[in-house]
Amino acid sequence: MNGKMTYLGCCVAAALFSSTVAAQSNENVKVEDGKIERISVTASKRKTYLMETPGAITAISQDQLTRGGIKELRELTTSIPNTQFVVSGTDSGIQASIRGVRSGNNTEIGDPAVGVHIDGIYSPRPQGALALLYDVSQVEVLRGPQGTLFGRNSTGGSINVIPNKADTADSYSSVVLGYGNYAHKQLRGLTNIAVNDRFALRFALMADRRDGYIQQDYDVRDINRPDIKDPFTGKPMVADGRPDTDQRENRRVGKEDYYSNADKQAVRALARWVPTDKLTWDLTLEHFADKSAGELFLKDCKQAKGTVDQCTQQQFYANINVPGDMDMTIDTTRSHLNWLINDLWSADYRFSVADQERYQLFDEDAGFAAAPSRAKLDSFSHPLLFDRYARTDAQFKSTIHELQFTYSSNDLKFVTGVFSMREKNKIKFDVELVHGLRHSALGYHPAAFSYPQDDRRANADAVFGQFDYQLTDKQQVTFGYRQTRDEKIDNGGVGYELVFSDKYYNGKYDPKKNGSIQGDSLTKEMGTYPPLGQVLTAGRRTYASEDWKKGTWKLGTDYRLDNNDLLYAFAATGFKAGGFFEDFDICDCGQYSNLPYGPEEVLNYEAGYKGSLLDGKMNLSAALFYSDYTDMQVTNNQKVGTRPDGSEKTHNVTTNIGEASLKGLELELDYIPWVGGRLTGYVAWLNARVEDIPFEDAYYCSERLEYGQKPCAGKVDISGNSLPYSPDWSTSLTLKHTLELTQGYALEPQVTAHWQSKMYTSLNNYDGAHLSDAQDAYWKVDASVRLLPAQGNWWLEAYGSNLTDEVVRNANYFQFRDGFIRSTYNPPRMYGVRFGYDF
Numbered sequence: 001m002n003g004k005m006t007y008l009g010c011c012v013a014a015a016l017f018s019s020t021v022a023a024q025s026n027e028n029v030k031v032e033d034g035k036i037e038r039i040s041v042t043a044s045k046r047k048t049y050l051m052e053t054p055g056a057i058t059a060i061s062q063d064q065l066t067r068g069g070i071k072e073l074r075e076l077t078t079s080i081p082n083t084q085f086v087v088s089g090t091d092s093g094i095q096a097s098i099r100g101v102r103s104g105n106n107t108e109i110g111d112p113a114v115g116v117h118i119d120g121i122y123s124p125r126p127q128g129a130l131a132l133l134y135d136v137s138q139v140e141v142l143r144g145p146q147g148t149l150f151g152r153n154s155t156g157g158s159i160n161v162i163p164n165k166a167d168t169a170d171s172y173s174s175v176v177l178g179y180g181n182y183a184h185k186q187l188r189g190l191t192n193i194a195v196n197d198r199f200a201l202r203f204a205l206m207a208d209r210r211d212g213y214i215q216q217d218y219d220v221r222d223i224n225r226p227d228i229k230d231p232f233t234g235k236p237m238v239a240d241g242r243p244d245t246d247q248r249e250n251r252r253v254g255k256e257d258y259y260s261n262a263d264k265q266a267v268r269a270l271a272r273w274v275p276t277d278k279l280t281w282d283l284t285l286e287h288f289a290d291k292s293a294g295e296l297f298l299k300d301c302k303q304a305k306g307t308v309d310q311c312t313q314q315q316f317y318a319n320i321n322v323p324g325d326m327d328m329t330i331d332t333t334r335s336h337l338n339w340l341i342n343d344l345w346s347a348d349y350r351f352s353v354a355d356q357e358r359y360q361l362f363d364e365d366a367g368f369a370a371a372p373s374r375a376k377l378d379s380f381s382h383p384l385l386f387d388r389y390a391r392t393d394a395q396f397k398s399t400i401h402e403l404q405f406t407y408s409s410n411d412l413k414f415v416t417g418v419f420s421m422r423e424k425n426k427i428k429f430d431v432e433l434v435h436g437l438r439h440s441a442l443g444y445h446p447a448a449f450s451y452p453q454d455d456r457r458a459n460a461d462a463v464f465g466q467f468d469y470q471l472t473d474k475q476q477v478t479f480g481y482r483q484t485r486d487e488k489i490d491n492g493g494v495g496y497e498l499v500f501s502d503k504y505y506n507g508k509y510d511p512k513k514n515g516s517i518q519g520d521s522l523t524k525e526m527g528t529y530p531p532l533g534q535v536l537t538a539g540r541r542t543y544a545s546e547d548w549k550k551g552t553w554k555l556g557t558d559y560r561l562d563n564n565d566l567l568y569a570f571a572a573t574g575f576k577a578g579g580f581f582e583d584f585d586i587c588d589c590g591q592y593s594n595l596p597y598g599p600e601e602v603l604n605y606e607a608g609y610k611g612s613l614l615d616g617k618m619n620l621s622a623a624l625f626y627s628d629y630t631d632m633q634v635t636n637n638q639k640v641g642t643r644p645d646g647s648e649k650t651h652n653v654t655t656n657i658g659e660a661s662l663k664g665l666e667l668e669l670d671y672i673p674w675v676g677g678r679l680t681g682y683v684a685w686l687n688a689r690v691e692d693i694p695f696e697d698a699y700y701c702s703e704r705l706e707y708g709q710k711p712c713a714g715k716v717d718i719s720g721n722s723l724p725y726s727p728d729w730s731t732s733l734t735l736k737h738t739l740e741l742t743q744g745y746a747l748e749p750q751v752t753a754h755w756q757s758k759m760y761t762s763l764n765n766y767d768g769a770h771l772s773d774a775q776d777a778y779w780k781v782d783a784s785v786r787l788l789p790a791q792g793n794w795w796l797e798a799y800g801s802n803l804t805d806e807v808v809r810n811a812n813y814f815q816f817r818d819g820f821i822r823s824t825y826n827p828p829r830m831y832g833v834r835f836g837y838d839f
Helices: 008-016 062-067 073-079 126-130 701-706
Strands: 057-061 083-088 093-098 114-118 121-123 136-143 157-163 172-180 184-196 199-210 215-218 225-229 262-276 279-290 317-320 325-340 345-363 388-408 412-433 447-470 475-493 496-498 542-560 566-576 600-613 618-630 633-642 648-656 659-671 677-691 694-697 714-717 729-737 746-756 778-788 794-801 809-813 822-825 830-838
Touching (some): 057 062, 057 073, 062 136, 073 083, 073 093, 083 809, 093 157, 121 388
Parallel strands (some): 114 157, 215 317
Antiparallel strands (some): 057 136, 083 093, 114 121, 136 157, 172 830, 262 279, 279 325, 325 345, 388 412, 412 447, 447 475, 447 496, 475 542, 542 566, 566 600, 600 618, 633 648, 659 677, 677 729, 694 714, 729 746, 746 778, 778 794, 794 830
16 A cells, blocks of 8 residues: 655645545555554544454444445444444535434434544535535444543544545555446545654645436426416416426536535545644644535435325425525644653643535425315415425534543553534525415415524633553553533524515516516515515514533443453433523514423443453453433424414424433444455434423324324324334444455455334334335345455555335425325435546
């Protein structure tokens, strides 16, 4: 891998036109004498070995990422026990769930339940998780609450992506090219330049292009309902050759710009300076750009079969009048200064500045309307044509500082330090709720909402320490503590609303004179497009701040058996801050609230085993845990008040709704069964259940009556329900074997099979026919075969993922206005070839 570079300019050019596969340290990939290599991790904020570190940790190398086709965090779902990643279509964020603990609030006020770190530095925005997995040393996933060492507190776990550093020992380059179905083109490359033994530069980049895998039509529907009369003119509503869907953003696009496509690129420049034997400075500049169209919520055709909503097209189909338009960039500067003070002490100062800007258009209805037999002029729930889209314009700026001191002697080891985060967010989120324009209920006027937040801030400060003391040669005790203060501020945020009023038209159209407006009559002088004061009615500006203080801790012990296997047990806590929304009229009667919610907490008890068996040919890890999950934060559409006419007013809010218990068992295996063979994988059991939570049952009430199912019952006790994205059982196994061929060539086939049991995507756990919020049990099979030459400086690989072409729901979308289930979905079958070359 580390071949000498014969021509420096050639190698730099290669890095600029490719993207990267990381060189792994020999320590982490070399297998000697048929024994499993020792893998180092940073889970305790100092270097330890995976099988000697007490805790549930999964470490994934760059080679494993490449062989698995894993380019971003959401593709890690099948690789980590009791872990699910969900894609948020509206904001292109990643929602991670570990052991049932997750956050459903990806807005500027939400905090992730699973912390994402890059080289140990906290990354507050979930969108940043889309851009990380190139030229990395490894990815470390810590399961369970992390309330002592890592960044901000997290209640679910922590993901630490560790990019490769600039290497002062040698100069080398690498390039990977790939091509697959849906015109999928991949580039990854790196160049490492060892200027001398004190200074090195490294350049890495990636590019990923792929057509959308959905069938996307150009939506210019013209409704023909002669049985219905225009309420203004009295004329029958018949097809007239003019579209009834909003045409302001509509345009024809090619497959390369369909929803579900990929159009991403990133570049990373690193420098390492070692001015003395005791001082090392690493500096990273990183740029990521995503111009993909985004995800869609598609109709669940399997569930709609046999109903009036039955699909007339394949599962991956949408009729689009708002093509996906995203322009997201993330620019990050990271600095890490390490000082070896003496043989016992070292100091680390980490610093990060990130600036994310995002513009995104999202067709929320994806062209799916209620069936004509359902559409009623007197029912808001079932308009003839549902037409809704969202537009986001946002900027997120964050600054992170962390200073830590590490002490290491024979009997005592500890890490202590301070952490500080400052985040300033600005976002404008617009919703156009057009409802088919001339066919909408309540007067046939569109609705619009806008939420400009010009100055939202989140601050976090903490002091922390964790101590490991050697009681005997075999037993160690651990104590950690962290004192955190979180603060959130809103300086003038406001919500604008316009619900079914002719003011929407801004004086540019008179429906009483000209009849109900049509899609091609809408202009960008209407709705949320003009200055807000012209059209929308402002709520009350929010000037609020709130802070939360909390101490979190860890107390544990570990014991080494005579054969050096490890037994451990600990208790640990995690904490996630509360928050609030903009001031909101909860009843349309002048009564305002910013809908505050409090922190959530997790107390975890865990016992485990880590051992090397069969003379070093097998590593086996086991973790048994029980967690109390209290004041759980849940984000969904909930009742917030009652209007003067007695109707309920709902809003998408976050609330603390009760408690849950989490218990489970995780077994991880790494095994060399024969010469040239490798078997890795896990088996996981999870029992994540709700306890004593009053819940508002408002899940598809009219449809349940239509299908003869149990009616909605208002406030109900859902004790015993599963937490979302928490299958009871899951397993993954990967088998790889090296076949020696003639003339020094080798062939490495690899097969990965993942299975997980049924899981629910919401707390409802509703399983009625045509309306289930569950993803049924499924298998996912991936395979690849790699050809390696005798010299080892190139490889050629054919790959396939989701080979059985399973249709797997990723996130349920509960929408009152369409009458059927919609979800995001994992990709269909993908296949292609990859070629790697090292020089």
